[in-house]
Every structure is written in structure tokens, then in C-alpha cells.
Amino acid sequence: MLYLIGHKSIPLKKEISTQKCNCCGSENAVTVTVYQKYVFIFYLPFLPAGKTGISECAVCKQVLQEKAMSENLLALYQKLKAASRIPIWMFSGAALFLILFVYWQYQDKQQKQGSAQMIVAPAIGDVLEVKNKEQQFTLTKIIDIKKDSIFLISSNYQSTDASGLASLKDSSYSTEVSYISKADLKSLFDKGDILQVDRK
Numbered sequence: 001m002l003y004l005i006g007h008k009s010i011p012l013k014k015e016i017s018t019q020k021c022n023c024c025g026s027e028n029a030v031t032v033t034v035y036q037k038y039v040f041i042f043y044l045p046f047l048p049a050g051k052t053g054i055s056e057c058a059v060c061k062q063v064l065q066e067k068a069m070s071e072n073l074l075a076l077y078q079k080l081k082a083a084s085r086i087p088i089w090m091f092s093g094a095a096l097f098l099i100l101f102v103y104w105q106y107q108d109k110q111q112k113q114g115s116a117q118m119i120v121a122p123a124i125g126d127v128l129e130v131k132n133k134e135q136q137f138t139l140t141k142i143i144d145i146k147k148d149s150i151f152l153i154s155s156n157y158q159s160t161d162a163s164g165l166a167s168l169k170d171s172s173y174s175t176e177v178s179y180i181s182k183a184d185l186k187s188l189f190d191k192g193d194i195l196q197v198d199r200k
């Protein structure tokens with residue numbers, strides 16, 4: 001069966017107890033094993049999730065969970081547990097997630113800095129990602145610049161979220177031309193109504 005998210009256990013450490021099996025009385029037959037649980041996502045180990053343990057008799061096959069172990073077996077389990085280390089690969093998913101997050105933050109910062117530089121030196125052909133009002137976003141293209149005035153045409157389409165603007169990039173633009181001063185353009189950017197400047 002296919003699980004996209006779940007947990008697995010692997011044995012970390014085992015040792016044969018000096019205590020006789022409390023079920024069949026066999027000597028040197030009971031093995032205590034420490035297991036490390038971990039969470040996986042899409043087959044990738046994500047994060048470790050606690051240790052568990054069992055004892056098993058090789059002769060009568062009696063298996064005891066931690067709670068049912070005798071004091072002696074429990075002491076052995078605690079000793080093994082304290083001595084076993086979490087394998088570092090169990091952090092793979094979380095580490096990857098962290099790296100992607102940091103990279104994404106860096107990219108976002110770079111993009112914002114780039115836009116801040118371009119907005120004060122606009123160029124013909126720049127495409128501005130604009131927020132018209134709550135949940136209404138569109139693209140506006142600079143088609144001409146004359147002294148302090150910037151001439152713009154807007155996309156014929158809108159998106160309810162900023163991430164949808166990418167799909168409007170090749171859509172048609174209105175023939176209606178509007179204009180704005182460079183100072184007003186900058187203040188729209190500072191207010192957050194212009195989200196990003198895309199320049200080829």
C-alpha cells in the first residue's frame with residue numbers, strides 16, 4: 001500500500017539480556033531492541049519521532065513492549081536508549097525544507113530590491129504587477145516615457161491573487177493609455193500597490 005506520509009521504525013541498538021525469559025525460563029534468549037521512529041513524506045525521511053523498545057525471546061517468541069518489561073529488562077532498554085544516537089539522515093526532509101525556505105526568502109528579498117531599484121528608473125517595456133484593490137491584481141506595461149510622465153497600458157484581464165499574474169503575461173493589453181508621474185509611481189510602489197517590476 002502506498003503512503004505519502006506516515007512513520008516507520010528502524011532498530012538502532014540491541015543486546016541480549018542476562019535475565020532468564022519470564023515466560024519459558026530460557027537463558028541468554030531475550031534480546032532487547034531500541035527502535036527509532038521517524039516521520040516520512042513522499043518516501044523522504046523528514047524528522048525523527050521518539051524511541052521505542054521491545055524485548056523478544058528467541059525460544060518462546062514472547063514479545064514485551066516497554067510497559068510490560070521487568071525492571072531488569074527495562075534497565076537494559078534505558079541503557080541502550082541513552083547510548084543510541086539518532087541517525088542524521090532522519091532529518092533529511094526537514095533540512096531540505098529549511099534550505100528551500102531560506103533560498104525562497106533570499107530570492108524574494110533579491111526580487112524586492114531589484115524592483116525598488118527599477119521603480120525609480122522606469123524603462124519602456126517594464127511590466128508592473130499591480131494591486132487594484134483587495135483580491136484584484138493585474139499587469140500594467142510602460143509603453144512610453146516623456147520627461148516626468150509615464151504612459152501605461154493595462155492587461156485586459158485580472159487575477160484574484162498575485163500568484164495568478166504569471167498567467168496574464170502573454171494576455172492582451174487594453175488600447176486605452178493612462179499616465180502617471182514618476183513620483184506617483186514610486187509612491188504606489190512604497191504603498192505596496194505595485195508589487196513587482198519585471199524587466200526583460
Ligand SMILES: [Zn+2]
Binds near residue numbers: 022023024025057061
Ligand atoms: Zn521465552
